[in-house]
Amino acid sequence: MPAKPAPIKKAAPKEPAPKKEEAHAPAPAEADPAEVAPPAEVEAPPAEAAPVEAAAPAEGEAPVEAAPAEPAPEEPKAPTPPPADAAAKPAAEEAATPAAVEVPTEPDAATAPAELAAEGKEAAVLAAADAEAPAEAAAPAAEEGTPAADAAAEGAAHPDAAAADAASIEEPPKAPTLPPPPPPKEPTSEPLEVTVEDKSDTSVTITWSPPKTIPDNSGLDGYTVEITKEGTEDWKAANEVLTISCRYVIKNQTTGDRLLIRVVAVNPGGRSPPATITDPVLVKEVGARPKVRLPRFLRQRYVKKVGEKINLVIPFSGKPKPVISWLKDGEPLDPKRANVRTSDRDSILFIRQAERADSGSYEMCVKVDDFEDKAAIIIQIIELPGPPASIKIVDVWGFNVALEWTVPKDNGNTEITGYTVQKADKKTGDWFNILEHYARLNATISDLIMGNTYTFRIFAENKCGLSEECAVTKGEATIVKEVIDYKPTPFVERDFTEAPKFTTVLNDRSTTVGYSTKLLCSVRGCPKPKIVWMKNKMILNNMDNPKYRMISTGGICTLEIRKPGPYDGGEYVCRAENTLGKVDTGCKLEVKKPVYADADKDKEEEE
Known part of the structure; x- marks a missing residue:
């Protein structure tokens, strides 16, 4: 007959664990209020009636019967996620006490899948920590009747309460994670193309190119130039401070x-492999053939005026430093007239105030050892x-004079470019230019005035200008006046007499009462014709009637009628008459009444 299961008793208040277990348990940590509920509110979910497997009875003990658990009434509460350590402690206790009774329970339906996953992860961490506890701590807990055995049985029956206990245990603190160490710094590769740029008796100038490889984490601090004499290994730094430039002058060396x-190359990673010049370098200035570099404007004749300054800079080259010498016309320079200043690169010929005697051929000689160059x-x-040497009048004819002259005795140390010829009348004595920049030695002067006497003079001209003096003719040239017998042609007077003729006739006109008008016509004739005006075949006389005004000027005849009335209209005739005849022209004049408004018209009728 199967044994009846013993009823599960309510868990008693938890007793403190043995000191041996406390030594291995980590210090409790503060639980997150959002994830772990207080232990008082945690209740075990209702468990279904399931058989409880009893542990094997020890020797001398009666078997324990497990009774089915009565379901406890549920209280409606908000689902609270179980603490993360709820599943870890039963697993650890099972590992420590294999005789403990396992009570299968179902998970709370309100627990979210994500929280279960986090719970399982933390349970695994705590299980590994509890597994390190010594075995002797677990053996007494398995004995029946001990407080540890009762706690294990109670935890199996009420897993939620055990989970609340485990929540107070905190995961041990982890060691801080250190950043990975930086990679070690590396030196650069050796500099490239180390060559000798120049040498002198006491220095050597070298150049090089930067290294091909420069690590990014190290960079480049500079370069060290080291020297040693041939046959020794005593390398010494020529520069006390690192140089950034790829060029360095090694100074204060001994010639030979x-x-x-x-x-x-030096950087934080250390020194690079050295880049060495293979052949020893002799400390001695490099020899070069002397060379005069004559400027282009000095390759032809150099012309200056008297009194001007001469300052010629002529570069040269050669190594070692050449010896410079100057000659004038094959002889050494006169230090009173010319000065020479020589530097390492050029020579300067200086004359403060030039004179005619300074003209000539100057020679500059540059000499190095047995080599020399000249310019x-x-x-x-x-x-x-x-002025011209002589001038004379060769011939005079008509209005012309022929002149001849000779070149000046002093041409100003340059060629004559032309002559200027001037003339002066004996009456006035004023000089006027006839020819300018004339290149020939003879000339014919024309367009002179008959009866006048002339004197001539000539100036010579070169690049500096006209000569200060001139050559004047000794004689004078007189233009003789010729005798002419003039017989004028007899004068026949022309007959300009002409009968009167109207060139513009009168035209019919119309006017308004009270408005003055004019009648116009034009007439010609010789002798001057007499003008008569007629109205209706009656002669008008302006002396008797001031209404008419007659004007005749320059052949234009005008009859002005001042404020004509209705009876001034009619036929007007203008008559021109002289000894050779007479001629008439006529026109009709119509005088109209003005147009009035109706009121004015009625007023006029009443009057």
């Missing part, structure tokens, strides 16, 4: 020494020329 030179400079100092 042979140096081994190398360049090292010749032709300097020409010019001034105003003198």
Whole structure:
């Protein structure tokens, strides 16, 4: 007959765990209020009646019968997620006490799948921590009747209460995570293309290119130039401070020494492999053939005026420093007239105030050891020329004079470019230019005035200008007046007499009462014709009637009728008459009444 299951008793208040277990348990941590409910409010979910498996009875003990658990009434409460450590502690206790009774329970329906996943993760961490507890701590807990065994049975029957207990246990603190160490810094590769740029008796100038490889985390601090004499290994730094430039001058060396030179790149990673010049470098100035670099404007004749300053800069090259010498016309320069200033690169010929005597061929010689180079400079100092040597009047005919002259004795140290010829009348004595920039030595002067006497003079001209003096003719040239017998042609007077003739006739006109009018016509004739005006074949006389005004000026005849009335209309005739005849022209004049308004018209009729 099967044994009846013993009824599950209500869990008693939890007793403190043994000190041995406390030594291994981590310190409790504060539970998150959003995830863990207080232990007082946690209630075990109603468990279904399920058989309870009893642990195997120990020797001398009666078997324990498990009674079916009575369902407890449920109270309607908001679902509270179980703490994360709820499932971890039963698992740890089962591992420690294999005789504990397992009570299958169902999970709360209100627990979210995401919270179950987090709960399982934390339970696994706590289970691993509890598994490290010593086995002797778990053995007494399995004995029946001990407080640990009662707690295990109670935890199996009420898993939620056990989970609330486990919530007070906190996960042990983790060690802080340190960042990975930075990669070690590396030196650069060796500099490239180390070459000798220049040498002198006491220095060597070298150049190089940056290294091909420069690590990004190290960069480049600079370069160190190291030297040693040939045959020794005593390398010394030529620069006390790192140089950033890829060019360096090694100074204060002894002439004739042979140096081994190398360049090292330096950065936080250390020194790079050295880049060494393979052959020893001899400390001695590099020899070069002398060369005069004559400017283009000095390759032809250099012309200056008297009194001007001469300052010629002529570059040269050569190594070692050349020896410079100057000659004028094959002889050394006169230091009173010319000065020479020589530097390492050029030589300057300086003359403060040029004179005619400074003209000539100057030669500059640049010499290095057995080699030399020369350059010749032709300097020409010019001034105003003198007057022509002689001038004379060759011939005079009609209105013309022929002149001839000779070149000046002093041309101003340059060629004559032309002549200026002037003339002066004996009556006035004023000089006037006839020819300018004339290049020939003879000329014919024309368009002179008959009966006048002339004197001529000539100036010479060169690049500086006209000569200050001139050559004047000794004689005078007189233009003789010729005798002419004039017989005038007899004068026949022309007969301009003409009978009167109207060139413009009168035209019919109309006017208004009270408005003055004019009648116009034009007539010609010789002798001057007499003008008569007639009205209706009656002669008008303006002396008797001031209404009419007659005007005849320059052949234009005008009859002005002042404020005509209704009876001034009619036929008007203008008659022109002289000794050769007479002629008439006529017209009709109509005088109209003015147009009035109706009121004015009635008033006029009443009157």
